[in-house]
Structure formats: C-alpha cells, structure tokens
Amino acid sequence: MTITIRDVARLAEVSTATVSRVFASDTAVRPETARRVREAARQLGYVPNTLARSLRQQSSATWALIIADIENPFLTQVTRGIEDIAQSEGYSLLLCNTDERPDKEASYLSIAEQFRVSGVLITPTSPTSPVDRLLARGLPVITMDRPLRQDLAVDTVLIDSRRAARAAVDRLITRGHRRIACITGPRRVFTAGERVLGYREALHEAGLPLHESLIRYADFNEQGGHLAAVELLDGTDAGPVEAILVANSMMAVGVLQVLRDRQLRPSIDVEIVVFDDAPWTSLLTPAISVIHQPAYELGQVAGKLLLERLQTPGQPARTVMLNATLPAENTDEDHPPADGLASSHLRHPKPDFQPRRSRARS
C-alpha cells in the first residue's frame, strides 16, 4: 500500500541500506547513486516512516510539553517560545494539557514514556510530580515556572516572582497604602505561594501589620479573582482595602469586574498591581501597574536547556532564574503618554540568558 524504503531501493537499483544512508546522510554515498535514489524517491512519493526510524533508534525526535492550562496566556507564550526552538531544531511537540489535575499529569507522563520522547518540558502540578520513572530511564526533564523536589536531577527555569511581588508591594507602601490585600492562586501551586511570600516580606520589612484575612487563595482564573475580590470587599474585619496585588491577569479580570460593579475606580479608589502584562491591561485609564513576566523567554530558555542536555547528557542539573519586571513608575498620573505603540508590542525581547549551575545532581 504505502511506499517503503524497499520500493525506492528497487527502483533505484540499490539496497535499502543505501537509500537509508542517502536520507540519514551519515556515511558517504557516491553522488551519482544519491541522485538516483533521490530521483526514485521523488518519483514514488516516498515519505520515510518516522515510527520505524524511532523504533530502531530507540528515541523519537519529539518533546512532551506538559502544561497546566493551554488557555492561560502566560503558558501560551511559554509554549510559543518552546515551539520556536523545537521547530528550528527539528523536534515535534506532543501537547499535554493537565488542567492542574495530578491524575491527568500522571497519565501524560506515562504517555510521554510510551512515546519514547527524547525530552519532557513540564509545569508540574506539584513538587512531587511523578517524574522519577522518566529520570530513571535517562529521559531529560525540564521543569518550568515551578520547581520540583530538590533531590531530582532536573533542569529548572523559574521567574523570580517573589522579588517582583515584594517590589510591587514596596511601591504600594511607598505610595502611602496600608490596607494592602493579595489575591493569589491555589495553595498547592508554587508561584501562588511565592507571590504571597514576597507580599509578606514587603509588609514585614516596612513594619506593617499582617492581616491573614487580606490574603486570598483563589483559582487561577477569572472566576477565582471575582470570588476573592467579593470576599475581600465584603469581609471588612481589617477595614477597607486600599490596594490589591493580583497574581495573574485572568484573575485580574474578575477583580476589576467586582470593582466596577461596586462603583470603585481602579487606581483611584483601589490601587491594583497585577502579574502578567496582558495586552488589554494597557487599555485601562488610569493605567494599573503590571508586572511583566518574560514568558516567551522562559519557553526559549527551557528549550535551549533541553537541547544542551540532549547534546551533552550527564552534566549536573542547572537552574535559570529570570526576572519579572515592574516598569518604572508613571509620573503622568491620569494620561499615560500617547507614544504610538505601547511597550506591549515588544513581545519577544532577546533573553538575558545566563544559566548558572546551582545544585549538584542527586
């Protein structure tokens, strides 16, 4: 039915080995022979069977991309960064959406193993995600945005969101706010905790009291933000809220809806700082503060780390920490400068890529 290497060999009057060599181009083949083979392949419309090749070679040119939520713009940008690297190096991506569910994650980890992918890129649902089997098999694992157990030999790419959160809250304090709230993601998610930590640190350093009731763990989506904001504005046992740190842009939509419904003006009645510079945040007037996370860059770095590990296996695990940035304060209070295109157009800046060794392999 389908054209195989054997058919090509027959037509070109060579052996299958030669045909294979022409395409894999590892060993020398006489130019004239190569030409004949190529011509035969073209004539027959031969397409090599990747499955057979991978079976023989014991690994497929495929990476498993295991991410929490393909609808999250942050992860979408990460995906894009990975895809660009993978594509340029001839790797394909197996897309695995875990929905933050450990069971789906486990199932996909197993699938990655079954497919004999040559590497796994993951945003784990928890630090104890079951990647051990993959590592035992010698499969490179890169964890992104969230760390895995310290004793595992996996490369890690993180964004220092704790520091960014602290800087953001610092600024809120400097501006004179005292009742500052924090709406973050689910307890179980690493970055959610980090952002709270930064929040705590800033308050602590400024010697301000810490009201637990001002910290809200919510689902990392619009509805989560909505519910948390309602609770925050209703439950006034710590007095009225003056500012809110929101841990991602999807939650920010929910939060801003609640403010609008209650006739509270963002930035004026309640100051808002939000993680992720979603394009639409540039529309609000007065502008709210956004914390830029280098998502595309994160993906690219992860891809590069994986490439390096595939090339030279066995080296110690590395951790790359990227910076989230809080743009300089806007002095023009009401109307941000009409500078043509907003900075959000510079979508894919060049990464300041400097892997540094951090921990020895286990």
Add this chain to the structure above:
Amino acid sequence: MTITIRDVARLAEVSTATVSRVFASDTAVRPETARRVREAARQLGYVPNTLARSLRQQSSATWALIIADIENPFLTQVTRGIEDIAQSEGYSLLLCNTDERPDKEASYLSIAEQFRVSGVLITPTSPTSPVDRLLARGLPVITMDRPLRQDLAVDTVLIDSRRAARAAVDRLITRGHRRIACITGPRRVFTAGERVLGYREALHEAGLPLHESLIRYADFNEQGGHLAAVELLDGTDAGPVEAILVANSMMAVGVLQVLRDRQLRPSIDVEIVVFDDAPWTSLLTPAISVIHQPAYELGQVAGKLLLERLQTPGQPARTVMLNATLPAENTDEDHPPADGLASSHLRHPKPDFQPRRSRARS
C-alpha cells in the same frame, strides 16, 4: 536496557503474544494468566512501546493539530476543545504552529505524514493548502474555521461570521450610524474576507454608500489593529468615523489604544463591535458590543467529526456551520447590570451539534 514485552513474558512464563493480548485486551485471556502477566509487568515496571505498536498497526493514536497561532485566544480555546475530546478517547496531539506561514504549514503536513498520525485537524493558511497527499493516503483531514478547496473530501467546521458581521453592522445602522468602518484580517485569510462581506451586505441592504477607504485589511494582532485605526482616523476622506467593526479581539486592543490616545471614548464617540468575547471586554464601561464565537465548541465538533470518520471511513464529507452570536442589546445604557458573574463565565456551553451533509466527496 529497557524492559520489553519479552521480559514480561519470561517472568510470567507465557508467550509474548499472551502478554500483548492482556494489554490490548482484544482476545480472551484466562483471568489467572492475565493476573500473572499484569503482576510481572508491574514488578518489572514495564511500559509498552507505542512506537513499536504503531509501526505494526500502521497508525499511531495521534492527531496532528496544525493551527495558525497558538497565542491567539480564539485558537487556544479551539485547541482546548480538541484536547478534551482527544484525551478522553485516548489520542495524543502533535502541536504544530504555522504562524500563518505556508512554508511552515507544508513542513508540518509532511511531518504529520511521517508520523503516521491517524488524523489531521487544521486551520489552513489558504484554501489551497497542500493536504492532497494526506487525503491520497486515506488520512482524514478536518478543516476548522476556514474552508479548503471544494473538491477535496474533507470535513469542515466553520463559524458563520459573515452573518454575525452583517447583524452587527445592521445594529450599528439601526442606531443611526452612517460612517461605519471595518477593520479585518489579512486578505488571504478566509474569515477576514467573510467579515468584510457581511459588512458590505449590511450596508448594501440598507442602501448606504460603500467607501472602500473605510475597509482596512490588517494583521490579525494588536499592532495590526493599531495601525489600521490610525489610518482610519487620520485618512478622513470619507469623513469622521462613527463606528468600527473589528474582526478579532487582539486587533481590538490596538484599536482601543488609539481611541484612548486620541481622547475618543469608545461606545460614545466611536461605537465599537468586536469579534471574540475575550474576558477583558466585559471590563469596559460603557460596554462595547462583542460577537461571541463558539471556539471551544468548534474544537469539540472538529474532534467528534474526526472520531466519527475514524470509526466509519469513506462516508461523504460533511460541513458543520456554527453560529456566532451577538448578545441582545443592552437597554441599560451606562451601567450593565451587576449580576454577579458576567456571562463570560459560561465558558463551555453545550454545542448545538447537528452535522449536515453538504457536498458529495470529490
């Protein structure tokens, strides 16, 4: 090195055939034997090699998902719909991002062929995308959001955006607007053209003059919207613009930025209708009109069509047309009802799924 079916067979003291049967569970195996096999597999940590299985079975439980832009929220939702179906039926997804580039698309089509995927879901960059080879091979192809050449035997899922565009412009006319502009996507993209068609139809039916200068073909992103809006508001040879139909939410961000920069209030100074109900659109006051496209549903329907075709091949190609909806006009002019959660939370409504046969196979 790795554990194979042979190792399991040896430990369980059966043949490899029996082990295979236990896992594929096609033929009967004595319960006691099955138990022994499973135990042996567990003990050895056996993971079946999907590559070998696929090679033998001549097809892998994988779908190729070839989409234009993974960062486009619309396509992201489509992806999600597909992923849910695929995952529940045991298929994995090969993620292919074409970036609207025909060369990347062609390359990925070839990769899909090499991987011997069992189906292809695609948002083609043009009606003449080279899917012929796949079809010749008997591979099911489902095209989404954009049609392929009429003579090809592919299932199609579309959204009737022409009708939605017409309805939207109708409404703008009813409200008394005359200088209505349209910012759409690149000429080459089907949906971009459809939306202009709807726009034209509405003007034509109302007997209004059609100014070509009010139609702008832009890139389907923020920057595209920005540039188009600038041109539209500068180039006033048709007089000041009263309303704009914007063909997707990413462009809308750019458009709204320009309005803000020029101190023009959306909905009041310039009325805006935008395709795609991105969550953030609910934040604007007064609210702008949004056209809801059933993206998640589109993905689900595409997945189901593919499933059906895999089960019963050879049936004639089908086309499913989904409706984009323009919510009923909001009578409360300035402040939309604070009804708790906005409707945008109902993210994944049940589809009104009714495939209808439309064209015979080629």
Add this chain to the structure above:
DNA sequence: AAGCCGACTGTAAACGATTACATAAAACCT
C-alpha cells in the same frame, strides 16, 4: 606484483510490538 587502504555498497540482524495461523485442552452435543 603483492599488499594495503579507503570509498562504496550489500546482507541481514536488530528495534518491540501485533496478529494470522496452528495447536492443545476443555466443553458441549447427540
């Protein structure tokens, strides 16, 4: 001229599963 080397090419054994076919044992029927 014999020996050696390098460049090409072919033969055939993997890779790890599935499955057509064969066979043995058990169950059923009359």
Add this chain to the structure above:
DNA sequence: AGGTTTTATGTAATCGTTTACAGTCGGCTT
C-alpha cells in the same frame, strides 16, 4: 464415546527503518 465447537495459548512472520559487519573494487605504496 466420539465428534465438534470453543477457549486459551504458543509460534513465527511482519511492520519499515537503521546499522554492524562483510564484501568489492580501484588506486597507491613499497
């Protein structure tokens, strides 16, 4: 009891490549 089906399992070929190993052949060295 003898024949016939059914059930459970084994044997071995097969999927389409890659690749170790073994030639072959001409040119070069001594």
